[in-house]
Amino acid sequence: xxxxxxxxxxxxxxxxxxxxxxxxxxxxxxxxxxxxxxxxxxxxxxxxxxxxxxxxxxxxxxxxxxxxxxxxxxxxxxxxxxxxxxxxxxxxxxxxxxxxxxxxxxxxxxxxxxxxxxxxxxxxxxxxxxxxxxxxxxxxxxxxxxxxxxxxxxxxxxxxxxxxxxxxxxxxxxxxxxxxxxxxxxxxxxxxxxxxxxxxxxxxxxxxxxxxxxxxxxxx
Ligand SMILES: [Mg+2]
Numbered sequence: 001x002x003x004x005x006x007x008x009x010x011x012x013x014x015x016x017x018x019x020x021x022x023x024x025x026x027x028x029x030x031x032x033x034x035x036x037x038x039x040x041x042x043x044x045x046x047x048x049x050x051x052x053x054x055x056x057x058x059x060x061x062x063x064x065x066x067x068x069x070x071x072x073x074x075x076x077x078x079x080x081x082x083x084x085x086x087x088x089x090x091x092x093x094x095x096x097x098x099x100x101x102x103x104x105x106x107x108x109x110x111x112x113x114x115x116x117x118x119x120x121x122x123x124x125x126x127x128x129x130x131x132x133x134x135x136x137x138x139x140x141x142x143x144x145x146x147x148x149x150x151x152x153x154x155x156x157x158x159x160x161x162x163x164x165x166x167x168x169x170x171x172x173x174x175x176x177x178x179x180x181x182x183x184x185x186x187x188x189x190x191x192x193x194x195x196x197x198x199x200x201x202x203x204x205x206x207x208x209x210x211x212x213x214x215x216x217x218x219x220x
Contacts, residue, residue, distance in 0.1 A: 005165065015170075016175070018125050020192050034076055040060055114137045114155050152181075168184045173188070185206075189210055
């Protein structure tokens with residue numbers, strides 16, 4: 001990382017800055033059950049992420065009834081939000097997260113967070129987030145979430161930063177994908193559920209044990 005000059009770091013939230021305790025398996029099962037109850041047959045069995053499953057099912061339903069599509073979607077989001085908020089109430093930031101932001105700002109690095117989690121859950125875990133991070137864009141703030149490039153691009157516009165000066169940091173290969181599709185640098189961190197090999201396979205430029213390692217390696 002020494003050879004690259006960066007002025008911006010955008011982080012994922014769960015598993016990157018906060019302990020990951022969302023039960024994605026439970027979430028997925030609950031949404032699959034809901035999809036079954038609505039009699040929807042997903043067109044693309046490869047769609048594995050919950051938000052994309054909801055979106056695809058909503059689109060399928062909307063071809064028959066806009067009313068049904070909206071009813072399905074609001075029920076689906078109620079289910080996942082209740083799981084996210086319960087996880088947030090029992091969740092916590094990593095002990096070094098606030099220090100990390102303080103250190104980055106001292107090095108004149110702009111900071112952002114982009115997350116597929118809902119605003120309420122993120123602010124439950126990190127109530128003073130606005131004192132630490134320049135831009136926070138949660139699922140509720142944007143139509144197309146990462147890995148769609150809109151999510152990171154929106155953060156960069158708000159920060160006034162260029163992708164080539166930006167590092168995207170996350171605990172999931174989709175964070176690496178988000179960085180790549182926007183033309184940013186990317187680093188995987190091992191504080192979630194993915195291994196070094198997963199990140200190397202997904203094309204991450206760097207793999208760090210944890211996000212706070214940036215303080216030792218980043219050069220403004
Ligand atoms: Mg994450």
